[in-house]
Amino acid sequence: MRISPPLYEVMDLDNNDSLPTRPRKELRQGFSTGTAAAAAAQGALWELLEPPGPERVEVTLPGGGRLTIPLLYHRRSGERGEAAVIKDAGDDPDVTNGAQIGARVWRLDGQDTKKEQVIFLGGEGVGRVTKPGLALAVGEPAINPVPRRMIRRSLSQVWERYFPGQPLRLGVEIFVPRGEELARHTLNLRLGIVGGISILGTSGLVKPFSHQAYRATIVASLRVAQALGLKQIAYSTGGKSESHLRLMLPELPEAAFVQLGDYVRFALRTAANLGFAEITTAAFFGKALKISQGRGHTHAARGLADLGQLARLVREQTGDARLAREISRANTSRQALEILLTDRAHQVVAEVGARMLAALRGHARPGPKLAAVILDFAGQSLWRGEDPG
Numbered sequence: 001m002r003i004s005p006p007l008y009e010v011m012d013l014d015n016n017d018s019l020p021t022r023p024r025k026e027l028r029q030g031f032s033t034g035t036a037a038a039a040a041a042q043g044a045l046w047e048l049l050e051p052p053g054p055e056r057v058e059v060t061l062p063g064g065g066r067l068t069i070p071l072l073y074h075r076r077s078g079e080r081g082e083a084a085v086i087k088d089a090g091d092d093p094d095v096t097n098g099a100q101i102g103a104r105v106w107r108l109d110g111q112d113t114k115k116e117q118v119i120f121l122g123g124e125g126v127g128r129v130t131k132p133g134l135a136l137a138v139g140e141p142a143i144n145p146v147p148r149r150m151i152r153r154s155l156s157q158v159w160e161r162y163f164p165g166q167p168l169r170l171g172v173e174i175f176v177p178r179g180e181e182l183a184r185h186t187l188n189l190r191l192g193i194v195g196g197i198s199i200l201g202t203s204g205l206v207k208p209f210s211h212q213a214y215r216a217t218i219v220a221s222l223r224v225a226q227a228l229g230l231k232q233i234a235y236s237t238g239g240k241s242e243s244h245l246r247l248m249l250p251e252l253p254e255a256a257f258v259q260l261g262d263y264v265r266f267a268l269r270t271a272a273n274l275g276f277a278e279i280t281t282a283a284f285f286g287k288a289l290k291i292s293q294g295r296g297h298t299h300a301a302r303g304l305a306d307l308g309q310l311a312r313l314v315r316e317q318t319g320d321a322r323l324a325r326e327i328s329r330a331n332t333s334r335q336a337l338e339i340l341l342t343d344r345a346h347q348v349v350a351e352v353g354a355r356m357l358a359a360l361r362g363h364a365r366p367g368p369k370l371a372a373v374i375l376d377f378a379g380q381s382l383w384r385g386e387d388p389g
Contacts, residue, residue: 030090031067032201033101034147035059037174038154039069040103043083045158045170047076048105053083059154061204062146072100080106089206095185096197100177105155108169116167118152125179126199131192133335142188142198143174150204174199187300192331202239218267221258222274228255232278235260235267237287237298244379245282265296268363281360282373285349285382286333292355296363305333310352314340317348334377341376349374353383361387 038059046053053074059067074083084102087094108117122128122141129136135145143151151172159168176182179196183189188198225233234249234257236242242257249256260267260281271279283291289305290298311328315321323343330336340348357372364370370387 028090030088030092030094030097030206031069032147032204032206033087033096033099033176033197033199034144034150034201035061035067035069035204036085036087036101037103037143037147037199038150039067039071040083040085040101041105041151041172041174042154042158043071043074043085044081044103044105044172045155046081047074047083048079048081048107049158049162051076051081053081057154058157059150059204060157062150063203067204077104080104092206094206095182096176099179099182099197101199102175102177103151104173104175106171108171110169113169114167115169117169118155119171120148120151121171121173122196123173123175125176125182125196126174127179127183127188127193127196129192130194131331131335133330133332133338134191134193135334141174142193142196144198144200146202147199150201187304190304214261215263215266218258218260218263219270221255222271222276225255225258225276226274228253230256231276232256232280233258233271233276235271235279235281237261237283240379241282241284241375244375244381245280245373248282248373248381249280262297262299264291264298264360265363268360269365272364272368276368278369278371279360279364280371280373281356282375283356284375284377285337285352288356288372288374289333289336289352291359292352294359307333307336310336310348313351314345314348317351318343318345320345337376346382349382350385353385357385357387 039057042057043053056068056070059069061067069085072084072086082104084100087096087099087101089097120141120143127142129138129140129142132138155170156168176197183197186197232252234245234252236245236259238259242259246257286305287298289310293306293309307330308328311324314327315324323345326339327336330339353372353374357370360370360372367389369389372385373381374383376382
């Protein structure tokens with residue numbers, strides 16, 4: 001399967017302030033483990049209801065559009081259908097590229113047949129959550145919320161064909177034969193996800209992870225804003241934070257909103273060099289914490305936020321040794337924030353914000369007016385601050 005790739009004008013501003021262009025390079029997109037699981041689940045359901053199933057299935061993506069994905073195999077075993085897909089990450093150096101993602105599906109029995117029910121199980125090679133602070137409860141298989149919705153929708157496409165108007169009632173087991181081995185090359189164990197990989201994906205697609213390509217996208221977006229005569233831009237770390245930032249800054253046109261991803265230092269320095277007068281940067285608490293701790297690049301591969309450092313900050317700001325110990329023992333930034341908000345330690349969040357803003361100033365250097373926004377994990381504003389420059 002080939003997904004039409006985007007074209008990037010490759011530029012590099014790391015070593016100088018010029019904008020040297022290089023030949024275009026096509027990078028092929030792939031699909032996420034969540035999409036692979038949804039495709040495998042649909043193939044398994046075809047086998048359960050009307051074997052033999054098709055060789056290819058069609059998966060609806062979260063952002064719209066559909067993707068046709070070939071099945072590695074599909075078969076029926078007793079009262080269960082089973083199918084598998086080979087994960088294709090495109091040109092992204094994803095550890096799961098080429099991995100087999102499989103699903104087994106069976107019908108649920110029970111008295112309340114009028115109520116929809118889909119039970120998710122993690123089979124071989126799918127991790128299990130053992131610590132709090134993630135989007136899933138402790139004990140749950142590490143199949144993230146968006147992939148779960150994709151799997152439900154993928155199953156519904158087939159179910160409605162045979163049982164129109166009847167509630168979906170199925171069990172789904174996702175498995176990854178080499179998942180436990182692959183997980184050793186991820187941060188899962190540090191996050192308390194044991195036994196395998198996580199089934200991930202928010203868009204259903206995997207965009208090629210190319211430093212040059214992503215930086216080029218930032219530059220291209222800034223050039224568009226500049227060409228339109230805009231003096232103010234609004235950075236976000238991703239699609240979700242951008243959607244919340246748009247609600248906070250309704251006066252700004254669409255071209256003013258730019259996703260910087262993990263490239264904080266590069267994005268701030270480039271916008272300043274291009275002469276933008278005002279730069280607002282919004283991030284969820286976890287990324288904001290990394291920025292406040294001096295991370296110019298916030299990708300997880302370069303390390304998690306330092307919760308020990310946050311604990312020391314809590315002790316300094318509140319004098320509460322118990323709260324500081326709780327923070328130091330937190331599993332994730334999400335859990336740390338939950339603890340902070342429970343204890344009403346808003347002055348700690350404000351200090352993180354102030355340090356974030358100072359770090360942004362260090363990247364942008366004197367000149368533009370800066371503003372920063374910290375979002376909670378529901379997208380609400382926790383803190384906003386400004387530095388007039």
